[in-house]
Amino acid sequence: MIDDIKGANLLLEYFNIKSEKADLFLLKKLLDKFSLIPYENATKIIKSDGTANFYNSFRFPFEVVTDHIQSGSGGTCFSLVHLFKTLLDQCGFNSKLILADRTYGDNTHTAIIVKFKDTLYLADPGYMVFKPLKLSKEKPVLHNTGIANLLIEPLEGGKFFNVYTLNNNKKFRYRLKNEKVKRDIFFEAWKRSFEFEMMNYLIITRVSQGEHIYMRNNYLQYKTETGITKKKINTQKILEITSQIGISKEIISKALKVLGKNV
Numbered sequence: 001m002i003d004d005i006k007g008a009n010l011l012l013e014y015f016n017i018k019s020e021k022a023d024l025f026l027l028k029k030l031l032d033k034f035s036l037i038p039y040e041n042a043t044k045i046i047k048s049d050g051t052a053n054f055y056n057s058f059r060f061p062f063e064v065v066t067d068h069i070q071s072g073s074g075g076t077c078f079s080l081v082h083l084f085k086t087l088l089d090q091c092g093f094n095s096k097l098i099l100a101d102r103t104y105g106d107n108t109h110t111a112i113i114v115k116f117k118d119t120l121y122l123a124d125p126g127y128m129v130f131k132p133l134k135l136s137k138e139k140p141v142l143h144n145t146g147i148a149n150l151l152i153e154p155l156e157g158g159k160f161f162n163v164y165t166l167n168n169n170k171k172f173r174y175r176l177k178n179e180k181v182k183r184d185i186f187f188e189a190w191k192r193s194f195e196f197e198m199m200n201y202l203i204i205t206r207v208s209q210g211e212h213i214y215m216r217n218n219y220l221q222y223k224t225e226t227g228i229t230k231k232k233i234n235t236q237k238i239l240e241i242t243s244q245i246g247i248s249k250e251i252i253s254k255a256l257k258v259l260g261k262n263v
Contacts, residue, residue, distance in 0.1 A: 007061025007083065008090040014069060022092040024121070027114060027132050030091070031123060034084060035130040038074040038206040038245060041198060042255035043067060048194055049258045058190060061086045072246035074206075077126025078190040081110045084125050088112065095123070096180040099189055100163075102173070107189040108196070109174050110181075122152070122161075122176070128207045135161060142166070147212045147223060202238065202255060206245055213245065235261055 015033040020026045048057040059067075059075055061083040067073045074080060081097070088095045093114055100109040111124040114132065121132040133143045133150065137158030143150045149166040150173075161176040181189075201217040212223040215238065222229040233241070235256060242252045253263045 001060065003062040004060055004082075004086045005090060007063070007065045008086040010062065010069075011065045011083070011087060012090065014065070020091070022088075022094075024116060024132065026091060027088075027093065027121065027123065030084075030087060031125065031130045031132060034080075034087075034125050035128075035207055037064075037068055037080065037125075038072070038204060038247060039076060039080065039126070039128060040074050040202075040204040040242075040247065041076050042202060042204070042247070042251050043073050044076050044079070044194075045199060045202075045255045045258050046251070048199070057194065058187075071248035071251055073248065073251055076193065078110055078186075078193055081112060081124075081126045082186075082190075084123065085112050088114065088123070097186060098177055098179060099181050099186070100174040100176045104196075105192075107185070108193070110186070110189065111176060113176075113178060120158075120178075127173075128205055128212065130207060146210050147207055147225070201259065202252070204242055204245075204247070208245075213241070215241065235263060239263070 017029065017033070043059060047059060059079045064075050064079055064083050085095065085097050095112050095114040098111055098113055099107045100111060102108045110126060111122060113135070114121045114123055120135040122135055123132055129145050131145055133152060134141055135152060137154050140151055140153040143152065151164040151166050151170065153162045155162060158178055160178060163173045163176065165171050165173055202215065204215040206213050210224055214221040214223065218232050218234065220231055220233045220241065239249050239252055243249050256263050
């Protein structure tokens with residue numbers, strides 16, 4: 001789509017990234033820059049409110065980028081990963097869009113596998129991972145993302161990859177399907193995401209300089225490698241914190257009103 005390409009080019013200009021060789025160095029740079037875009041479902045809640053046609057509720061690359069530049073917003077995993085895939089395509093990377101299964105359903109997450117010769121890397125900005133993670137079809141690989149330890153275990157010779165977080169215990173997060181997803185199946189999975197429980201409350205998360213801010217409804221968590229701080233917050237504090245990370249108060253207020261919250 002022309003608007004997708006416009007969105008990717010606009011983001012490259014905004015990131016001040018010139019035409020470069022599509023190598024691991026550039027992939028790292030793109031992911032690092034992409035961390036400036038928050039994961040948030042406020043824009044998804046607003047756009048889907050009263051819209052019967054799910055396709056019209058999708059936020060494609062040009063819309064995500066222009067909204068981010070104007071109001072500091074971002075998107076959820078399907079819109080963010082779709083944008084990042086378009087960005088990789090414009091930069092000439094050999095990559096494929098894939099789906100993943102989570103505990104609450106099949107095809108409920110999406111990510112990208114990038115290939116350099118015979119080496120595969122996972123790019124997963126929808127899960128707030130802003131480093132390329134090397135994949136092995138033969139053995140598990142442990143990665144430190146700066147916020148968490150991720151263990152990626154291959155299954156059936158690399159047909160699937162199980163992703164776990166390792167903190168005090170080993171916790172399953174999702175199963176990647178190492179297969180290029182067809183466009184209609186991807187959009188169907190994206191459509192079903194509007195039925196997720198998370199559409200009933202606000203979720204905002206961002207990783208920046210080794211700190212992970214996670215907000216869900218009236219719950220706030222700060223996480224670093226040294227520890228986790230958790231606390232309950234009120235609506236005014238939600239507006240204050242989201243404003244501090246650069247998201248327009250107007251967007252957050254509008255989403256809260258759609259959710260029936262007093263602002």
